[in-house]
Structures are given as C-alpha cells and as structure tokens.
Amino acid sequence: MKTRATPLRLAPLFGLLLFTMSAACAQDAAPEAKAAALVAKMSLSEKIGQLQSGAPAIPHLGIAAYDWWSEGLHGNARNGYATVFPQAIGLAASWDTSLLQDVGTTVSTEARAKFNASGSGHDHVRYQGLTIWSPNINIFRDPRWGRGQETYGEDPYLTGQLAVHFIRGIQGDDPDHPRAIATPKHFVVHSGPEAGRHGFDVDVSPHDLADTYLPAFRAAVTQGHAGSVMCAYNALHGTPVCARGDLLTTLLRQDWGFKGYVVSDCDAIDDMTKFHYFKPDNAQSSAASIRAGTDLDCGTAYADLLSAVQKGYVTPSIIDASLTRLFAARYRLGEWGDGSYPYAGIGMDQVDSAAHQRLALQAALESIVLLKNEHNTLPLHPGTRIAVIGPNADTLETLEANYHGTARAPVTPLEGLRERFGADHIDYAQGAPVADGVPIPIPETALRTAGAAGLKGEYFDNTDFSGTPRLTRTDRRIDFDWDHVTPIDGAKTRQYAVRWTGQWLPPGPGDYTLAIHVDRCFDCKGHDPVRLFIDDKPVIVDDGDDMHMQAHLHIDDDRPHTLRLDYVHSGEDQGVRLQWLAPAQAQLVHVTTTIRRADAVVAFVGLSPDVEGEELKIEVPGFDGGDRTDIALPSAQRALLEAAAASGKPLVVVLMSGSAVAMNWAKAHADAIIAAWYPGQAGGEAVAKVLAGDYNPAGRLPVTFYASTRDLPPYVSYAMKGRTYRYFTGTPLYPFGYGLSYTHFDYTDPTLSTSELAAGNPLTVSAVVRNDGDRDGDEVVQLYLQSLDDPHAPRRALVGFQRVHLVAKTSRTVRFELDSRQLSDVDAAGLRAVEAGHYRVYIGGGQPDYSEGVSEEFRINGSEALPR
Template sequence: MAQTSTPDTQAAALVAKMTLAEKVAQLQSGAPAIPRLGVAAYDWWSEGLHGIARNGYATVFPQAIGLAASWDTGLLQQVGTTVSTEARAKFNAIGAGHDHARYQGLTIWSPNINIFRDPRWGRGQETYGEDPYLTGQLAVNFIHGIQGDDPAHPRAIATPKHLAVHSGPEAGRHGFDVDVSPHDFEATYLPAFRAAITEGHADSVMCAYNALHGTPVCADSDLLTARLRHDWGFRGFVVSDCDAVDDMTKFHYFKPDNAQSSAASIQAGTDLDCGVAYADLLEAVQKGYVKEPVLDAALTRLFAARYRLSEWGNNKSPYATIGMDQVDSAAHRKLALQAALESIVLLKNEHGVLPLRQGAHVAVIGPNADALETLEANYHGTARAPVTPLEGLRERFGATRVHYAQGASLAEGVPVPIPETALRTAEHGSAGLTGEYFDNLNFSGKPVETRTDHVIDFDWDHVAPFDSLRADRYAVRWTGEWLPPAPGDYTLALHVDRCFDCNKQHDPVRLYVDGKKVLDDNGDDTHLQTVLHASDIRPHAIRLEYVHGGQDQGVRLQWLAPADAQLAEAQAAVRDADAMVAFVGLSPDVEGEELKIDVPGFNGGDRTDIGLPQPQQTLLERAAANGKPLVVVLMSGSAVALNWAKAHADAIVTAWYPGEEGGRAIAQVLAGDYNPGGRLPVTFYRSTRDLPPFVSYAAQGRTYRYFEGTPLYPFGYGLSYTHFAYAEPQLSSTRLDAGEKLTVSAIVRNEGDRDGDEVVQVYLDAPDDPLAPRHALVGFQRVHLAAKESRRVSFELTPRQLNSVDAAGERAVKAGHYRVFVGGGQPGDTEGVMAAFTIGGHEVLPK
C-alpha cells in the first residue's frame, strides 16, 4: 500500500534534495528561492500584535494591552481571525508560489505573552498584562483566531513570544541573564506559554534574547526540547528573536564565534534564525560542531509548516479566495470599534459627570487629543481612516461645541505635532497647510492632488497618500502660515519614520520659515530640530518639502512651544466650555522597543518614573483651577500614577492606544452611547518607589499577586454607568479530592437603569500555603446584562486552576482550606461573594 503523503513527508523529501549550502540558507528568516526545486523565496518575519503590521493598509485594533483590558476571549479570537484573514489577503495578492518578502508572509510573530511584571517596561504595551491566567486565556483565543479551526490547513501560524522570562529593561536586553527562582519560573513566567501550546496549539514559538541561569534561551535544550517539546507536546518550529543567536556570541560570550553559537542553538531546538548568524552553520558542519541531520530535522519542521500553509498553491487551501476586499473592510472596522469600546476602563466618575450632557460645550485639551501615533501604537499597520479623539468628539458633539487647544508637550524635550491651531493656509485662512502632491521626486509639473492637511502627522508605510500616486515615489510640498501663540523660543522639529533596517539613503526633508531654509536633511540626520525666536504673534510663512523615494514610512511636523503660551491657549479653550476633557498620557515615542530617548522620566524606551510627565501634570492643575468639571482620558500602553487626577479630577477614563476607531469609541463612551465595561489588566501603582528594582525578576512585591502595598487602582478594577450586585454563591462540593474539578457559580444582577457589561472574576485564596499569591485569578467572563437583568454565571475550575507551586517549582493540588471569590474585581476591592471549600489528598500535575 502506498504511503499517504503528509506535510512532514513532503518536507523531508524536499530537504533530502538540497545541498548543504541550500539548507543553511533556508534556516535563516530571509530564506532565498531555490529555483531548481521550485522553492520560492520566503521571509518568515511578519507581525500582527493588533492587526497585520508593516505591510500597508490594515485594520488597526487597540494595542494588545488594550485588547487585554476587554477581558473578552471571544473578542480576541475575532481579532486574531481578522489579522490572519488580512494576512492571507495580502499573501494571495502576490500569489502562492511567488516570492514573499518581509511582512508579506503567513508566519505571524505574535502574540507577545511575556508577563508585564513592571510598568517601567516600554514593551509592556505589547502584552496582555501582569496575570499568567488572563494572559494565557487571551493568548489561546488569539492563537485560535490566527490559525483557524483546521490544524492541517492553518489560515496563518501564530508565534507566541518571547520564551521565556523576558520583560526588560530594554537597555542590556541583548545580554542579560535572569536568575529566577524555580517557584517564580513555574508560577509566573511559564503558565501563559504552556497554555499557548497545550490549549492554543500554536505552531511556532519565539525564543528570547536573555539567558536563564547562564544559558541563552535560544540554546537552552532544557527549555526548548525537554519542556517545550517533551512536556508540552509541541510539534511546531522555534524561531529566534532577531539576532539573538548573534547576541550569544557578542553579548552573552556563550561561544567564541557564531559557528559554535549557531550549532548550540540548532541542537537545543531553535529551528530558524531571525538574522544571519546561521550562515555560519556551514562552517559548523564542516568543523564537526553539529551533524547535518540536525539541520535536516529543523528544516523538515520549517518546510512542513510551509506545506500546511499551502504556500505552493495547493488546491486544498480553503483560503485561496480571500481577496484584498477583506483588508480593513466595513466588518473589520466595525470590529475595531467594538474592540476599542470594550477596552475602555472607567476608573473614576464622581457627581455623575459622565456621561457628558447632550448639547454641552466641551474643551478638548492635551497632547494626545489629535495624535495619530497614540492611536496606532507600535508594531502596527497603516490605518486608512484613523479617527483621533478630537475628530471623534467633533463628530459626536458637533464641531461648534468642541473647543480645542493642545495645551502641553508630551514630556520635557519631547516634540509633538504642531496642532491645527498654529497652522493656517494662505489661500483660505483655514486651519492647516495646503498640501501639493507630486508623482515625481523633484516637484516638477502640476501637483497630481491638492488638499488641506490640518496637521502634518502621517503614517504612509507601504502606501501612497493618494491612489493616484505610487507608494514608492512621490513628493509633497506643504505651504501656509505658522502662527506662534505668544512670543518666545520655539523648537521646530521634523520626524521621519525611518525604515529601521534599510541601508539606502532616507527620505530627504526640508523646512523653510519666512523663505529661509531652517532644516535640511538628505537622509543622514536623526535629530531634525531648530530653535526659532518669535518676537510677537505675527504669522510666518512656512514651507515643508518631503521627497519619498525609499522605504521610510511617514512624516511629522512637530514643535516644542513655550509652556506658558500653550497653557494660556488651553485656558482660553476652557473659558466658554461646560466641561473639560484632557487627553494625557504617553506615546510610542517615549515607551517602546529600544528607543533612542533620554529625557526626564524616560530612557531607551523604558520609564524611570511612572508618574504623569510634568508638562501634562501642570496642564491638568491649571485647567482644574477654572472650577469646571474635568475628565481625564489616559492614553498609554502602561499604568501611569495619576495620583493628582484621582484626588482632583471628576472622572478618569483609560483608553490605552485604541486603534483606528479609538477617537470614535472614546466619544461614544463620554457621550453615554456606550457603557464602559473594561477592567485593568495591570496594577496602577502610586509611585515608582512602590516597585522593586526593575532588573529583578523576583515576583515578590510585584503585580497584584504579590504586592503588599495599597495600589492607586488594582488589577481587575473598572467602573460602569450602572451597578452590579452578586448573590447566592454555589459550589459543586465543599470538599474535593485532589485532582477533581470544582464548579463555582453566583447570581449577577444589573441593578441600574442602563444595559452594561460586567466582567465576572473568580479569585482563589490558598491561606494554608505561604508561597501562594495573595489572590490568584482562576476564571473570568465578560457578560452583558440588560437593566435589572439577573443571571447565574458558572465556572468550572480544573486541577490546574486549583494548584500551588512549591519552592522547587513542583506544581501540585495540595490538601488544605481554600476560599473562592466571585465578583467584579479582587476581594476587598469590589462587590462579590465568597465561598469556602477544602481539598484532601495531594496530586502532582504535569509540567
């Protein structure tokens, strides 16, 4: 009987035909074509944290931390489905069997499920927060969405990252060693990855930069082979974080050269190198550091994945007909709005200030009110029609009722886009500048398109400003007037979103004020700033020229204005308003991955102070002095210590980095069209002083599970425009034998007059175990209840949700007395009901 062909046997047969040099080339992320074998070039690197990223227009969802604030597993699956659907559409547009460059493939390096253990970490925005169980369950559903329902034919492949124990600091990340305890390793840092593999069935995993106990993770066979493949049953492929193998030589000093580092990595279980270090595997085989069959095993896993993805036009693929009409479709935009709405967390609402009354005049202030970058966050696609908060409020309340002033910079020394209030077209005197768009690089002939751009803050990554232009070849000239609001010194700045790995010259940009060239860069300068003195408030002619002939991704015209001038503008905006809405927080310019920033409060993408930056704090205090209701909307990727706002603002809303529909979602919440139901996926601390050293990975003193202090706002917290009550807790049994399941339920009632969502949370307390966390989240459901509606909500807790971890890292269900709490947050922080039970016996659980 003929043997049935499978992706694994097909892959093995293909690999057997390759030369050693061809094999080595295919083990690197930028895998070249092998024409004689019919193998197309394929770059394995694609991103999709909150929308398919870095490959043109896509649906841009809230950043991952915002998605986590929804506490909605079904939503995460829908988002994952959208990400992979749009990835398939872009893949199909090129065609199966054709070369696919970086960001054009179906191997998506998401989600990031590292534990957000410290709010200072700039990349924490990419994660699902600080709790292992919440992170794991959201990851499982996102992975299901990415990969689809047919394991033999995944829509795309998900890659949970970065395995393991990786969450900053960004400085030194390429060579730091984590000496984490066995208890913390098992109880905090591994559970989400285990769930992603054993429940989510992710087909790929990314290993991290760091070392564990002296061994770089990408060369750690105990983790990548014993734990991942043997204990968890992983059958997919492992890819390194980018240049992690090279780091083993340069920064970890693990091996003397990349031939030996590469040999150690591939033998430990790292199949694919993001980078070029694996090029030295040719030398490694020749010198006997590694046997060629080890390469064959890794390649078979890689090519089996490509066969399952039907990369070569296999007719069995159910996704071959997905077209570009699916990219940022109306249905996907609707989902982006839903995701933004569900992510919003109401932290404070005194005196019923929210919802804002109909017909109110609203002063909109703050540096994040009209900034594209705080919608898109990092690792993002290009939003086709993004809605900023300012635009959303104008749409909802009416432009004549919204009074706008930027009011402050983001932080000391950090420029922000020049607002529309300081720009004016010369022809019509309207807000903004006149943009002339040319289909050439020298501004010759007539512009193809002309329009008024109210701010110069554009993301044009892999897209053109107009369909009539080529995405890789155009020039734009903006002209008009710059209006300094007061005399003083102004820093004018140009920001070009650089293609970080391009070797070619960057896009030239030039700025003229009053006919004088004040900034001129042909692609070499990274600090495009100049200081101009305005002796009065007369208008100044301004001209900005941008020539796009490379792979850079957009341009911004920014400034640092005198603080007093901006504060005075904010006060003027407030004067005729009934209420103030201040959009404050952070931005991807100050928190993120290895950023080149060193200003007060920020260093290298991480934070050194978790408080609100001083310029914004001053804005809030000055605005509040007017005595009108103050609503603070926090836009950030992490917790900010809003101590003053908690004490003095009337309402606080956390909107995160909310994606392309963020401004519309915020406006609907403020207007009361939508009742907020999000919950915090991280603890909001009061001060940086409350935190252990950033470099320490010990769990003690961190997150709600081990923090002994009083937080500003606790993990799981969030308010509503209605009120929910709990009653009648029930347990399937008050005494269990170790290894048995427990069913927990309670009645949840919406006692208010508004429909709303409640996030029902279940926490386990194990008071008999000194190593157990204060509380441990073991269940959650987001439920919608109409006004006055009641419902019994049930949870089935498995032994893995009822277990403890000892000092040696052994996980077991242990005998003792337990309590379970069901409520809208943690015990003691919100209403809920408690029940007690005991467990008899002892059962060790699998790793």
C-alpha cells in the same frame, strides 16, 4: 557528509512546475514526509540558507524565496493598509476571549489576502508571509518596561487565556490547513530592561519561573496549539534561552507536546557571541542553538552553520530535523497550493473591510476602562460645550501604537468628539507636550492656509516637484503614516513628493523648537530628504541622514510666519510629522482662554510610542531607552491638568498610554477618569461614544496601577516578591481587575459543587449576577482563589473570568469549572501540585477588597502532583 556536487540546472518556471506536480502526486502524504523528501534534495549550502529568516529561492527545486518575518500584534502590520485594533494591552483590558479570537481571525485573514495577492509559489518578502510573530505573552511584571504595551498584562492566567483565543483566531480551526501560523513570544522570562536586553542574564527562582513566567506559554502550546514559538534575547542562569535544550526540547517538545518550529528573536543568535560571550564565534553559538531546538534564525548568524558542520559542532541530521519542521509548516500553509486551497478565495476586498472596521470599533469600546466618575459627571449631557485639551487629543501615533499596520481612515479623539457632539461645541488647545524635551505634532491651531486650519498640501507623483500636483488638499496637521502606501490614489509609483505651504502661528513669544520626524526604515540604504523653511529661510535641511531634525527659534511676538515643508519619498521610509516644542506659558494661556468658553474640559494625557517602546533612542527626565524611570504622569501634563482644574469646570481625564501611569493628582482632583490605552483606528469614535453615554464602559485593568515608583522592587530583578496584584502587599492607586460602569451590578447566591474536594477532582463555582441599575451593560465577572494555609502562595490568583452582558434589572447565573491546574500551586522547587488545605473562592467584578462580590470556603483533601 553528502552534498550535491552538481545541482540540477532547470529554468525556475519548469522547476516550479515539476515541484508542483510532485507535490500534487504526494498530496495525501503528511507534511512532515513531504518536507523530509524535499530537504533530502538540497545541498548543504541550500539547507543553511533555508534556516535563516530571509530564506532564498531554490529555483531548481521550485522553492520561492520566503521571509518568515511577519507581524500581527494588533492588526496585520508593516505591510500597508490594514485594520488597526487597539494595542495588545488595550485588547487585554476587554477581558473578552471571543473578541481576541475575532481579532486574530481578522489579522490572519488580511495577511492571507495580501499573501494571495502576491501569488502562491511566488517570492514573499518581509511582512508578506503567513508566519506571524505574535502574540507577545511575556508577563508585564513592571510598569517601567516600554514593551509592556505589547502584552496582555501582569497575570499568567488572563494572559494565557487571551493568548489561546488569539492564536486560535490566527490559525483557524483546521490544524492541517492553518490560515496563518501564530508565534507566541518571547520564550521565556523576558520583560526588560530594554537597555542591555541583548546580553541580559535573568536569575529567577524555580518557583517564580513555574508560577509566573511559564504558564501563559504552556497554555499557548497545549490549549492554543501554536505552530511556532519565538525564543528570547536573554539568558537564564547564564545560558541564552535560545540555546537551552531543557526549555526548547525537554519542556516545550517533550513535556508540552509542541509540534511546531522555534524561531529566534532577531539577531539573538548573534547576541550570544557579541553580548552574552556564550561562545567565541557564531559557528559555535549557532550550533548550540540548533542543537537545543532553535530551528530558524531571525538574522544571518546561522550562515555559519556551514562552518559548524565542517568542524563537527553539529551533525547534518540535526539540521535536517529543523528544516523538516520548517518546510512542514510551509506545506501546511499551502504555499504551493492551487486554487482549491481553503483560503485561496480571500481577496484584498477583505482588508479593512466594513466588518473589520466595525470590529475595530467594538474592540476599542470594550477596551475602555472607567476609573472614576464622581457626581455622575459622565456621560456628558447633550449640548455640552467641551474644551478638548492635551497632547494626545489629536495625534496618529497614540492611536496606532507600535507594531502596527497603516490605518486608512483613523479617527483621533478630537475628530471623534467633533463628529459626536458637533464641531461648534468643541474648542481645542494642545496645552503641553507628552514630556519635557519630546516634540509633538504642531496642532491645527498653529497652522493656517487660506483662512482655514492647517497647511496646503501639494502632492506630486515625482520626486522633483515638477508639473502639476496630482492632488491638492488642506491637511489639518502633518502627522502621517504612509508605510507601504502612497497618499496619491491611483499613482503608478510609490515615489512621490509633497510640498506643504501656509502660515505658522506661534501662540506667544518665547523659544520654540521645530522638528521633523521621519519614521525611518531601519535596514534601508537611503532615506527620505526633507526641508523646512520659515519666512523663506531654510531652518532644517536634511538629505535623509537623521530621524530627528530640529531647529531652535526665538520668537518675539505672535505674528504669523510663512512656512514651507518639502518632503520627498524616494525610499522605503514610513511617514512624516511636523512637530514642535512650544513655550509652556504660551500654551497654558491658550488652554485657559479655550476653557473659558466651555462647560466641561476633557483632557487627553498620558504617554506615547515616542517615549515608551522597543529600544528607543530617548533620554529625557522620566524615560530611558524606551523604558521609564518614573511612572508618574510627566510634569508638563500635571501642570496642564492643574491649570484646567483651576477653572472650576468639570474635568474629565482620558489616559492614553501603553502601561500604568501614577495618576495621583487626577484621582484626587479630576471629576472622571477613563483609560483608553492606544485604541487603534477607531479610538476617537470609541472615546466619544463612551463620553456621550452611547456605550456603557466595562473594561478592566489588566495591570496594577501603582501610586509611586517607590512602590516597585528594583527593575532588574525578576523576583515576583512585591510585584503584581498576586504578590504586592501595598495599596495600589487602582488595582488589577478594576473598572467601573454607568450601571451597578450585585452578586448573590454563591454556590460550590462541594465544600470537601478530593484532590484531582474538578470544582464548580457559581453565583447570581444582577444588573440592578438603569442601563444595560457588560460586567466582567472575576473568580479569585486564595489559599488560607500556604504562606508562600499568591495572596490571591485569578482562576476564571467571563464578560457577560446584562439588560437593566435582569440577572443570570455565572458558572466556572475549575480543573486541577486552576486549583494548584507551585512549591519552592518549581513543582506544581494540588495540595490539601483550606481555600476561599471569591466572585465579583474585581478583586476582593476592591469590588462587590461574594465568597465561599472549601477544603481540599489529599494531593495531586501535576506535570510541568
């Protein structure tokens, strides 16, 4: 073992100059060669530091500090203002690969702009880098999983194709100079439960592994050419996946030809020791992981590789191989590039630019799914007076979802409807919380200052409220995301204080819970203090110790009460919300009064990132740790819908959620239903355009909406029997691929290139699609394959899709080219092949049995084994 006994001591600037000159002289060398030469100059301890996500600077080699952790799930995340697109599940509902590529391009462009602002060759801290840990392409096998919102749904083919195009957008079209590096995750077989995820062991059959859980990752690597892959927390058949060489080396690198680097999920290596009990210490867990092919540790467990080398658990050559892959990636990204690098000209003017804002609106529009429209209730007629109700009508968190950037000018549904229909045609009542026991932002109707809705906000550029406020304004509600931004334009410091004053207006007597929610930065030493005063008495005083601060008050009447909220931003916390839980009867009375003045009711119901998400601290009926125990609409919202329907006025239900919700009552009683997901910064404008008929909805469900939790297999089981549209034999509430339009499409003339196909040859399938309605619109043409001979094959499998636009009364021929993989199936041993037999293809606007379409049958003769 060789180490540098006396490292060369150079001034950081001079070292950087020498390194840059050396890199320039070797600019024609392959990144791997340059990386290997650089690694050879490092001491062992320096090498170990570079294998951890927070890689430190090595000044004498001109290497700046670089944190590999950056996020870009649906916008450049956790690093200030960015374009915030619909959550990933909403993007999937567009069924539009070109849209996903444009979104990926925007994400990496904004990441590159911020990287450039920090400067090439300079330190880049967490979330400032170009190695983006997205997309999440785990299969959304069970709607109870709280993180399913981050995925592209339940189908392997749809997920894979959307991932391929998102990755291409992230990385660009020059593999030698990627705009950023995409990291599909979590490899592999990872989709909850959140509780116990750090030590969960998945027992899955070879068939289900190859048929369901691997295909999207294969596509991401072989077609998308992802530069990185993240391995998951869980074990597979007793071995943590980050230590499985058969997955990370044999399958990923040898069989699929992966050339990039593998990073662990955060603290997954440490989990092997603490929760999987895979090895007795981190030295051995780290050695097993890097030997298997995990190059980079998100965490600090790899610090024990120094001991692992000394004890002979791993050889230095394996460490060098991983480092070479990592530094080759940094060379390709141009971390030490000069002004001539292809992306050097991307500036901060591209962050949330006008073009990106238009794309966010387009994405929100394309994601909306029309589920029901009885009696042509939608679009709403001009001049309609609308009662807007529901817990999701006016909240920021249900726009941004999780893993998000900070939206500069988000538009809630209430704001969007006021803008589109006129504020004088909109009345609003919140009506209910998302779920019993879960506080929600106090609505504008319960806050007043100087005769206007909301509170007076005084913004100080200091933390002791001294002097004259830099900014004074009226805030309709206190529901703010200020992650890595300041609400005071032009402020020279990110430390500030805000004092809100005014009146709190309880809608009626009863027991109230007032709450302050501060989005805490999870690895900070200190947090932002807050204080809430009601009638000049302190009811919540917190110096930064708790995320959820609550006070319980009994109110005997509905008179106004003075309110003051002091918030001091002295650390890195990310925003503040003033919330409540109000008496149910008082809120329903307010709803009933509001509806009396309306011609129609639009109810914004569903879930929120407060109840579904990653490892949340929540245990209320129906929810557990970020997952759900019941997929039904929470009872408080069901009561709200029943109260609205009792008015006899048209009821439009807008579901905002990150997953499927059993909307049985709404399906039976509401006049119209749309699914809007968590729609991003332009979500309110998009919903308003759809309700007004300015846009014809064409989204399709990327997941099955089941009728009941009882329809689901045990949550902890990863067996696919009874799961997703491919293996579920019951009757869904709404099927995968389902979605309506304001127009009508007809299918004719199905055509096959042959009715007798030799295994190994491609098959061309086509049909004529006609918009025979009176409105222009998009149609999502879906192609399904059914094996008529093999009882073990999926009931049906999506093998192609295209989103097409058709002017009213026009038609076009849509063609699909199916290759061997699309025509193949997987046997019990997990082997994929094209098999002889009788097959049917179906082309329509959804699945067979649930949409209008056409079908043709054909035979395959012979067989063809396919690589893994």
